Amino acid sequence: MLKRTRIYATDLSAAALEQAREGVYPAAAVREATTAYVEAGGRASFADYYTAAYGRMSLASFLRRDVVFSDHSLATDSAFAEVHLVMCRNVLIYFQPKLQTRAVGVFLDSLSRRGFLCLGAGESLLRTGHAGAFDVVDEAARLYRRR
Ligand SMILES: C[S@@+](CC[C@H](N)C(=O)[O-])C[C@H]1O[C@@H](n2cnc3c(N)ncnc32)[C@H](O)[C@@H]1O
Incomplete structure (x- = not known):
């Protein structure tokens, strides 16, 4: 795999x-x-x-070996790939709400339809304005799926 x-x-x-x-x-x-x-x-x-x-x-x-390491800013860059899963843990928690909204917008643009988003335990989609774009798979695990 x-x-x-x-x-x-x-x-x-x-x-x-x-x-x-x-x-x-x-x-x-x-x-x-x-x-x-x-x-x-x-x-x-x-x-x-x-x-x-x-x-x-x-x-x-x-x-x-098969990991592409790349410089990318959630504050200024846009999506650069279409992916099935985005894992972003302990990053949004440091962002102001406006930047959280931008970052989750980048995740949305990066996710294929029905792709998964996984956040850190202290993070939530609630204040990002993008909650409606995802189904909750497991709130405790902060696992969401693009609609
Ligand atoms: C607390 S660390 C979390 C690292 C890892 N996800 C973890 O849970 O161990 C936060 C990371 O977010 C990165 N970061 C901060 N602002 C960023 C931005 N605008 N775009 C991309 N990464 C950013 C930092 O460089 C740092 O590596």
Whole structure:
């Protein structure tokens, strides 16, 4: 499945993109990542997805191989691809309502019909003016589907 999937990973920050491209994190991140993996339903051993050395964890290269890392601002750029799923976690929470509206508009323009949007636990579509454009799949999981 991963082989047939193209993932676009975007951020405004060159430093964040560089870290994501390299896939190297402090070893302390392993515990949190393992918990998130298990909670998300991961069945294999999370240890299969990284190597640890010298106090750092390095994500397996096959996880990053088909990812296109790209500079993209939700404040100024428009949609650059048509996708089936947008995951944007812990970003809207830092935006003023006007910028939240713009960002969710970009997600809408990027999503194919019946495509999914997943936000962070502290985020909501409610004040964005775009709630009517989505069906709620699971409010607790912040999972929505484009109408
Ligand atoms: C708190 S981090 C969340 C990172 C990740 N989603 C997570 O949950 O671990 C917020 C990210 O939003 C990015 N960001 C801030 N303003 C942005 C913008 N206008 N467009 C795109 N990304 C932005 C920051 O550079 C940062 O990497």
